[in-house]
Amino acid sequence: MKSKNIQLYRKLVSENSAIISFDERKELRRILKKYLAESNMLPKESEEFVSRKLETCNIILKEIGLGKSAVIGYLLIEAIENKELDLKAIERFFKVSISTISSGLHRVGELYDKGVSLETENFRMLLLTLAEDMRVILIIVAIRLQIMRNLEKYPKNEQLQIARESAFLYAPLAHRMGLYTIKTELEDLSLKFSNRDIYKGIAKKLNETKRSRDQYIAAFIEPLKVKMAEIGYPFEIKGRTKSIHSIYTKIRKQNTSFENIYDLFAIRIIFDTPIEKEKAACWQAYSIVADMYQPNPNRLRDWLSIPKSNGYESLHTTVLGPQNKWVEVQIRTERMNEVAEKGLAAHWKYKGIKSESGMDEWLKSIREILENPDLNAVDFMDEFKLNLYDKEVFVFSPNGDLHKLPKGATALDFAFKIHTNLGTHCVGAKVNGKHVQIKYVLNNGDQVEVLTSPTQKPNPAWLNIVVTSKAKNKIRQSLKEIEFKDAEIGR
Secondary structure, eight states, X not given: OOHHHHHHHHHHHHHSTTTSOHHHHHHHHHHHHXXXXXXXXXXXXXXXXXXXXXXXXXXXXXXXXXXHHHHHHHHTHXXXXXXXXXXXXXXXXHTOOOHHHHHHHHHHHHHHHHOOOTTSHHHHHHHHHHTTOHHHHHHHHHHHHHHHHTGGGSOHHHHHHHHHHIIIIIHHHHHHXXXXXXXXXXXXXXXXXXXXXXXXXXXXXXXXXXXXXXXXXXXXXXXXHHHHHTTOSOEEEEEEEOOHHHHHHHHHHHTOOGGGOOOOEEEEEEEOOOGGGHHHHHHHHHHHHHHHSEEOGGGOEETTTSOOTTOOOOEEEEEEOGGGOEEEEEEEEHHHHHHHHHHHHHHHHTTTTSOOOTHHHHHHHHHHHHTOTTOOHHHHHHHHHHHHSOOEEXXXXXXXXXXXXXXXXXXHHHHHHHOXXXXXXXXXXXXXXXXXXXXXXXXXXXXXXXXXXXXXXXXXXXXXXXXXXXXXXXXXXXXXXXXXXXXXXXX
């Protein structure tokens, strides 16, 4: 190992000695040395291979928070594929189950060797592979982040393709897994390589305004600190600037200039509280912020009462700070912050406390889209993207059961979510006691009762009313059946 790799290795070992024992590390070194010796790699290639492995392991363990099985599965995948290792013997020695991880990584590798274009059947197969085991998705995101951090070393003609893929697929996947820090970094790096001038322009302006921004954040935080101490729990308040990518998105959406973007800052208040006191502390902090600075009522986001499906919990508000500048304030606890930083991996750690996330439900809906052969590549990508970035609404059935649907979902979507039969015979709904049409767009907290008629059947216009992939698939299926029956009668 060259000096850089030795340093990387030592750092990895010292920070994760509790996860992989001394004997296990010794065995890993032996296996990898043997693999490298037999692989006919040149010394420089061997060095880069080790470096890539160590950097990715660091992301898997430290930034995503996965454990031993993910690291062993990832480190030994090549040796397993080359039949140099017996999977069962590996599982016995390391006392982990890695068969689904290694088979998932193997299939992903095969697809990449074939060349995965976003418009091909291979891409659908790639995603189906990822949907088998959540850890495979998280490892693939880690591998991609390592590649993006070293993209300068790749040939110029490959950089743009890799950057685009990262923005199109891997950043949304990281978002869906609750890995917001990684998602932001992937988006920023994608912009850096796909639109260098814009990236440099925004970075330069951020640099030029850094001092005045830091002063502003300090002035905003100072009076808050005094009041927050009264709540009685240890806390920290951090100021941060929005990412280059999100500033660029705002400039484009609002068709404005950098100078006109007001909410460049976000302030994060993080409390260290016992689990049972979390919500009370966060709402207390919110009332202090709202007393001190004028809040924008349209910008309150409450993910405390009902967390996002990837486990994300936080309270967001946007307030008018000094000099009439909008500032976003995020309020959360240490536990919530870890879930926000490390997403699902941290959520699993705490899952004894919180209800299970809606991940299984999401994966099921992804499989339904992937397995629908009627979708062409463009429709398929649109639906997949919608499922990755869905913003949610929560509604209730008449007996009080809570249901989660993507933002923009209609009464008809809700009917299909409950049961296909309800959907195909739906004529309308009663929302909060009032009659509405099937195209009524649901709001958070609505209580929905589906109204049906035995004579009702789907028509092609319904496809424009629904947004969920389940409803679309079922409508298409029903329309085909109706067409077939009509053709039979015609015969």
